[in-house]
Amino acid sequence: xxxxxxxxxxxxxxxxxxxxxxxxxxxxxxxxxxxxxxxxxxxxxxxxxxxxxxxxxxxxxxxxxxxxxxxxxxxxxxxxxxxxxxxxxxxxxxxxxxxxxxxxxxxxxxxxxxxxxxxxxxxxxxxxxxxxxxxxxxxxxxxxxxxxxxxxxxxxxxxxxxxxxxxxxxxxxxxxxxxxxxxxxxxxxxxxxxxxxxxxxxxxxxxxxxxxxxxxxxxxxxxxxxxxxxxxxxxxxxxxxxxxxxxxxxxxxxxxxxxxxxxxxxxxxxxxxxxxxxxxxxxxxxxxxxxxxxxxxxxxxxxxxxxxxxxxxxxxxxxxxxxxxxxxxxxxxxxxxxxxxxxxxxxxxxxxxxxxxxxxxxxxxxxxxxxxxxxxxxxxxxxxxxxxxxxxxxxxxxxxxxxxxxxxxxxxxxxxxxxxxxxxxxxxxxxxxxxxxxxxxxxxxxxxxxxxxxxxxxxxxxxxxxxxxxxxxxxxxxxxxxxxxxxxxxxxxxxxxxxxxxxxxxxxxxxxxxxxxxxxxxxxxxxxxxxxxxxxxxxxxxxxxxxxxxxxxxxxxxxxxxxxxxxxxxxxxxxxxxxxxxxxxxxxxxxxxxxxxxxxxxxxxxxxxxxxxxxxxxxxxxxxxxxxxxxxxxxxxxxxxxxxxxxxxxxxxxxxxxxxxxxxxx
Amino acid sequence: xxxxxxxxxxxxxxxxxxxxxxxxxxxxxxxxxxxxxxxxxxxxxxxxxxxxxxxxxxxxxxxxxxxxxxxxxxxxxxxxxxxxxxxxxxxxxxxxxxxxxxxxxxxxxxxxxxxxxxxxxxxxxxxxxxxxxxxxxxxxxxxxxxxxxxxxxxxxxxxxxxxxxxxxxxxxxxxxxxxxxxxxxxxxxxxxxxxxxxxxxxxxxxxxxxxxxxxxxx
Numbered sequence: 001x002x003x004x005x006x007x008x009x010x011x012x013x014x015x016x017x018x019x020x021x022x023x024x025x026x027x028x029x030x031x032x033x034x035x036x037x038x039x040x041x042x043x044x045x046x047x048x049x050x051x052x053x054x055x056x057x058x059x060x061x062x063x064x065x066x067x068x069x070x071x072x073x074x075x076x077x078x079x080x081x082x083x084x085x086x087x088x089x090x091x092x093x094x095x096x097x098x099x100x101x102x103x104x105x106x107x108x109x110x111x112x113x114x115x116x117x118x119x120x121x122x123x124x125x126x127x128x129x130x131x132x133x134x135x136x137x138x139x140x141x142x143x144x145x146x147x148x149x150x151x152x153x154x155x156x157x158x159x160x161x162x163x164x165x166x167x168x169x170x171x172x173x174x175x176x177x178x179x180x181x182x183x184x185x186x187x188x189x190x191x192x193x194x195x196x197x198x199x200x201x202x203x204x205x206x207x208x209x210x211x212x213x214x215x216x217x218x219x220x221x222x223x224x225x226x227x228x229x230x231x232x233x234x235x236x237x238x239x240x241x242x243x244x245x246x247x248x249x250x251x252x253x254x255x256x257x258x259x260x261x262x263x264x265x266x267x268x269x270x271x272x273x274x275x276x277x278x279x280x281x282x283x284x285x286x287x288x289x290x291x292x293x294x295x296x297x298x299x300x301x302x303x304x305x306x307x308x309x310x311x312x313x314x315x316x317x318x319x320x321x322x323x324x325x326x327x328x329x330x331x332x333x334x335x336x337x338x339x340x341x342x343x344x345x346x347x348x349x350x351x352x353x354x355x356x357x358x359x360x361x362x363x364x365x366x367x368x369x370x371x372x373x374x375x376x377x378x379x380x381x382x383x384x385x386x387x388x389x390x391x392x393x394x395x396x397x398x399x400x401x402x403x404x405x406x407x408x409x410x411x412x413x414x415x416x417x418x419x420x421x422x423x424x425x426x427x428x429x430x431x432x433x434x435x436x437x438x439x440x441x442x443x444x445x446x447x448x449x450x451x452x453x454x455x456x457x458x459x460x461x462x463x464x465x466x467x468x469x470x471x472x473x474x475x476x477x478x479x480x481x482x483x484x485x486x487x488x489x490x491x492x493x494x495x496x497x498x499x500x501x502x503x504x505x506x507x508x509x510x511x512x513x514x515x516x517x518x519x520x521x522x523x524x525x526x527x528x529x530x531x532x533x534x535x536x537x538x539x540x541x542x543x544x545x546x547x548x549x550x551x552x553x554x555x556x557x558x559x560x561x562x563x564x565x566x567x568x569x570x571x572x573x574x575x576x577x578x579x580x581x582x583x584x585x586x587x588x589x590x591x592x593x594x595x596x597x598x599x600x601x602x603x604x605x606x607x608x609x610x611x612x613x614x615x616x617x618x619x620x621x622x623x624x625x626x627x628x629x630x631x632x633x634x635x636x637x638x639x640x641x642x643x644x645x646x647x648x649x650x651x652x653x654x655x656x657x658x659x660x661x662x663x664x665x666x
Numbered sequence: 667x668x669x670x671x672x673x674x675x676x677x678x679x680x681x682x683x684x685x686x687x688x689x690x691x692x693x694x695x696x697x698x699x700x701x702x703x704x705x706x707x708x709x710x711x712x713x714x715x716x717x718x719x720x721x722x723x724x725x726x727x728x729x730x731x732x733x734x735x736x737x738x739x740x741x742x743x744x745x746x747x748x749x750x751x752x753x754x755x756x757x758x759x760x761x762x763x764x765x766x767x768x769x770x771x772x773x774x775x776x777x778x779x780x781x782x783x784x785x786x787x788x789x790x791x792x793x794x795x796x797x798x799x800x801x802x803x804x805x806x807x808x809x810x811x812x813x814x815x816x817x818x819x820x821x822x823x824x825x826x827x828x829x830x831x832x833x834x835x836x837x838x839x840x841x842x843x844x845x846x847x848x849x850x851x852x853x854x855x856x857x858x859x860x861x862x863x864x865x866x867x868x869x870x871x872x873x874x875x876x877x878x879x880x881x882x883x884x
Binding site (some may be wrong): 281464647648652654655658662663665 | 760777779780790800804807808810811812814819832
C-alpha cells in the first residue's frame with residue numbers, strides 16, 4: 001500500500017510540475033497525472049475500506065515537529081475516496097474547460113496542488129501533516145479563486161473575503177490542534193485521543209469551539225459562510241466543483257475528527273451548538289439559493305444548505321450518544337456521511353454543468369440565459385439529474401440521504417431528554433422548510449437556464465460542451481443515478497468508513513432496512529410507482545384526447561405560458577421567479593428594492609418603462625460583517641494619525657519601544 | 667598584568683561613549699564626523715586590546731579592520747557629502763542641546779539598569795563595560811530622533827552600529843571574523859547608499875532636513 005501512496009504523491013507532484021510547464025501540453029499532461037494520482041489515492045482508500053485496517057506510513061525528517069505522518073483510517077479513506085472521485089471528474093473536465101479558461105501556468109500548477117492537498121488532508125496522522133496539507137489547500141484554492149483577477153475585479157474581492165475567512169479559520173484550527181498537541185506532548189492524533197481523557201472540561205470545550213469555528217468556516221456554516229458564495233461563484237468550473245464537492249467536506253471531517261475522535265467525551269451542549277448551526281445554515285442557504293439570480297451563487301448557497309443538513313445529522317448523532325441511544329447515534333452519523341457523499345456527487349455534477357454553461361455563454365446570470373436545453377442537450381440532462389438529486393427526488397441518491405436524515409431525526413425524538421427533543425423537532429422543521437426551498441431553487445435553476453427561450457444573444461449563441469467535459473459530467477450524473485437506484489453502493493461504503501466509530505445497522509441492496517429501528521426503503525419501488533403514476537396520467541390524457549377528438553393540439557414551448565407569439569422578455573426570469581419568496585421572507589432577507597417608473601411625456605397614464613431591481617445581498621454580510629468592517633476602518637483611520645509621515649516620529653516610536661522593552665526586561 | 671589589560675580597555679570604551687555624547691553635543695557636522703571617526707578608532711582599539719589579552723590574532727585583525735573601516739573609510743565617505751552639498755552646521759535640533767544631553771544621561775542610566783542581570787551573569791572585567799555599549803546604541807538612536815540633517819541621521823545610525831559592535835565585543839569571547847566582516851561591509855554599503863540618497867535629496871528637492879520630507883507625504 002506504500003506504493004499506492006508513493007504513486008499518489010509522485011503523480012501529484014508531477015502534475016504540479018507539468019502544470020508549471022511553458023509547453024502547450026501542460027493541461028493534458030497535468031490532468032493525466034492528476035487522474036493517475038487520484039486513482040492511486042482512490043485504490044488506497046478502497047483497500048483500507050475493504051480491509052478495515054489503518055494504513056500508516058511516516059517520515060520524520062521531512063517536516064519539523066513530528067514529521068510527515070500518514071495514517072489513513074477508514075473514516076479518512078471515505079473522505080479520500082470522495083475527493084478522488086470528484087478530482088478525477090474535475091481533471092478530465094479541465095482538459096476541455098482549459099480552452100475557455102484556466103489554462104495558464106499558475107492556474108494549472110495551483111489546480112494540481114489543490115487536488116493533491118485535498119487527497120492528503122484526510123490521510124494526515126498528526127497535527128503537523130494535517131496543518132501543512134490544510135494550508136496548502138487553502139493557499140492553492142485562493143490562487144485559483146483570484147486567477148481571473150485581470151478581467152474581473154469581483155474575483156479580487158471574492159479572493160479577499162476568502163483569504164481572510166480561510167486564514168482566520170486556519171488560525172483557529174491551528175490554535176486548537178496545537179493546544180491539544182501541547183497537552184498530549186505529542187502531535188500524533190492517536191496520542192492526543194488517548195490523552196484527552198485527562199483534559200479538563202473547560203479546556204476541552206475551548207479547544208473544541210476553536211476547532212468548530214475554523215472547520216465550520218471551511219464548511220460554509222452560517223455566519224461564517226460569506227466567503228463561500230463569492231469564492232465558489234468566481235472560481236473556474238472544475239475548481240468550484242472541487243471546492244464544493246471535496247474541500248467543503250473536509251470542514252465536516254475536521255469537526256468529526258476533533259469532536260468524535262480526538263475529544264470523544266464531549267458534553268451534550270457541543271452537539272446542541274452543532275445542531276443549531278446546522279439548522280440555521282440549512283435554512284439560510286436554502287433561502288438564498290431560492291432567491292439567487294447567479295447560477296453558481298445559487299449552487300454555492302445550496303452547498304451551505306447541504307452542509308447544514310450534514311451538521312444537523314452530526315449534531316443529532318452527538319446528542320443521541322450523550323443520551324445513551326447508540327443505535328440512533330450510529331444511524332445519524334452514517335446519515336451525515338451519506339448526505340455528504342451524495343452532496344459531493346450531485347453538487348460536482350451541477351457545478352461542472354454550470355461551468356459548461358458559463359464557458360458556452362460567458363454568463364452566470366440566469367436572467368441572461370434560457371433555452372439552453374436545445375443547444376446543450378447533454379449538459380442539460382446531467383444538470384437535470386443533479387437538480388433532481390439535490391431536490392431529493394427518487395430514485396436519485398439525494399432521496400436516500402433525505403430519508404435517512406428524517407429517520408434519524410424522528411428516532412432521536414424518542415429520547416427522554418428535553419434538549420434533544422426540542423432540537424430534533426426544530427431540526428425536522430428546518431428540514432421541511434429547506435426541502436421545499438431547495439426544490440424551488442432548482443426548478444428555477446433548471447427551468448430558467450435550460451428551458452424556455454434564450455433571453456440574450458449570449459444564450460442563443462451557446463454550444464455544447466467539449467467531449468471531455470461531457471464525459472466528466474455524464475459520469476458523475478450516472479454515479480448519482482447508480483447510488484440512488486442501488487443505495488447499498490452508498491450506504492455500504494459509508495458503513496465501512498465508520499468502522500470503529502459507529503456501527504449503523506443498515507442492510508439490503510436495493511431495499512434499505514434499518515434493523516434494530518423500524519424503517520425500510522426501496523427507491524426503485526418508489527420510482528417505479530412514480531413512473532407508473534406518470535404513465536397513468538399520460539395514458540388518461542391520450543384517452544381523453546382521442547375521445548373528445550382534439551384535432552389540433554398545438555405543442556408550444558415548455559415554460560412558454562402557452563403563448564404562440566411571445567418574446568423572450570415575456571418569460572419568467574430568475575428574478576421574477578424568486579420574487580414571491582423574496583416577499584414571503586421579506587423580514588428576514590431585507591432586500592433592497594428599487595422600482596423605477598418612467599412615464600410617457602404626453603400622459604401620465606401611459607408608462608414608458610418600468611425597471612425593477614432587487615438586490616438580495618447576504619443579510620448576514622450586511623448586518624454583521626459590513627458594520628464590523630466599517631468599525632475596523634474607522635479605527636484604522638484614527639490610528640493613521642500616529643503615522644503622519646515624519647521620519648523623526650517613526651524613529652522616536654522605535655526608540656520608545658526599545659526603552660520600554662529594556663525597562664520591562666530589567 | 668591585569669592592570670595592563672583593563673586600563674586601556676576602560677580608556678577605549680570611554681572614548682566610544684564620550685564620542686557618542688559628542689555627536690549629540692556638537693552642532694558642527696564636521697566636528698561630529700570627527701567624533702565619529704574617533705569612535706571608530708576607540709572601537710578598533712577595544713577589539714585589539716581584547717584580542718591581545720586573549721592571544722587571539724583573528725580578533726586583533728578584526729580590530730585593525732574595524733579601525734580602518736569605521737575609523738577612516740566611513741567618516742571620509744560622509745565628509746565628502748558634507749564638503750560638497752551641505753553647510754557645515756546642524757540647524758536647530760528638535761530638542762535643544764542641553765536637554766538632549768540630559769536625555770543621553772538618562773539613557774545611560776537606563777542602560778546600566780537594564781544590563782545589571784547580564785553583567786552579573788558574565789563575570790569578566792570586559793563584561794562590566796557592557797552598559798556602555800548599550801548606552802552608545804541608545805544615544806545613537808536618540809541622535810537619530812532629535813537631529814534634522816540627513817548627515818546627522820547617518821552619524822546616528824553609525825553610532826547605533828558601533829554600540830552594538832561594542833556590546834558584542836565585550837559580551838562574547840570574540841566575534842567571528844566572518845560576522846564582523848559581514849556587518850562592517852553592510853554598514854559601508856548602507857553608508858554609500860545613504861550618501862548618494864542624501865546628495866540626491868539635496869540636489870533634487872533642495873532638502874537637507876528630513877522634516878521637509880513630510881511635504882512629499884500624501
